[in-house]
Every structure is written in structure tokens, then in C-alpha cells.
Amino acid sequence: MAFIIAVCAAAFTNPVPNHFGTKLFRYTAPLGSYSLGNVQTKGNWTFVAGSPNCPLNVDEKACEMDVDDSQINPDNTLKSGFTITARESQPNVSYVSGITNGTIHNKSL
Numbered sequence: 001m002a003f004i005i006a007v008c009a010a011a012f013t014n015p016v017p018n019h020f021g022t023k024l025f026r027y028t029a030p031l032g033s034y035s036l037g038n039v040q041t042k043g044n045w046t047f048v049a050g051s052p053n054c055p056l057n058v059d060e061k062a063c064e065m066d067v068d069d070s071q072i073n074p075d076n077t078l079k080s081g082f083t084i085t086a087r088e089s090q091p092n093v094s095y096v097s098g099i100t101n102g103t104i105h106n107k108s109l
Contacts, residue, residue: 021068021069022066022067022068022069022102022103023047023066023067023069023072023076024047024048024049024050024051024052024064024065024066024067025045025046025047025048025064025065025066025067025078026045026046026048026063026064027039027044027045027062027063027064028044028045028046029044029062030044033092034061034062034092034093034094035092035094036086036087036088036094038094039062039084039086039094039095039096040084040085040086040094041084042077042078042082042084045065045078045084047072047076047077048064052064052066052105053105054105054106054107055105055106055107055108056103056104056105058095058106058107058108059087059089059095059097059106060089060093060095060106060107060108060109061089061093061094061095061106061107061108061109062086062094062095062096062106062107063105063106063107064105065084065096065099065102065103065104065105066102066103066105067082067099067101067102068100068101068102070101071100071101071102081100082099082100082101083098083099083100084096084098084099085097085098085099089109090109093109
């Protein structure tokens with residue numbers, strides 16, 4: 001009898017939502033600028049559908065990042081707590097060196 005009750009209870013339990021997805025964001029350089037400040041500004045990163053067009057492990061110029069769904073607002077903007085760390089590869093040209101949670105895709109100069 002206890003087994004039947006356990007099976008019935010499990011059948012009506014809500015499943016835990018899966019939050020392991022990511023979304024692709026692409027850097028939109030304001031006035032063509034890849035300055036450190038612009039690369040670190042969340043508003044310069046836009047959600048795009050599709051696959052990454054930039055390689056992994058190239059630390060020269062910002063391009064794209066796959067961001068964990070937990071860091072994205074319902075309107076597909078980056079949450080206020082999401083951080084982007086950047087470094088200069090040459091004067092006024094920066095690449096992403098770290099993000100809160102996700103994968104970085106920089107590109108060659």
C-alpha cells in the first residue's frame with residue numbers, strides 16, 4: 001500500500017526545471033570601438049540566435065560569448081550581476097578575459 005501511495009505522489013510532483021542552457025551574445029562595437037570600457041559594458045552585447053562565428057582560445061578582440069541562462073533576464077539582456085572582464089591585446093583593442101558563467105569566443109585582429 002505504501003508503495004502505491006509513493007508512486008501516486010511521484011506522479012503528481014512538479015519536475016525541477018532545467019537551467020543548464022546557454023544563449024549566444026555578440027559584441028556590437030559602438031563607433032567601431034573595442035576599448036576596454038566598451039567591451040565591459042553589458043549593453044554592447046546583444047543576444048543572437050545561431051551558432052558562434054568566432055573561435056575559442058584567441059585573445060585578441062572581443063566577439064561573442066555563450067552565457068548561462070541563469071545570467072540572462074527574460075527579455076534576453078544580461079542580468080545586472082553578470083560581469084565581463086576584459087584585457088587589452090593592443091592599445092584600444094580589448095578581448096574578453098572572463099565572464100560570470102559561460103564560454104568566451106574572441107577573434108583574431
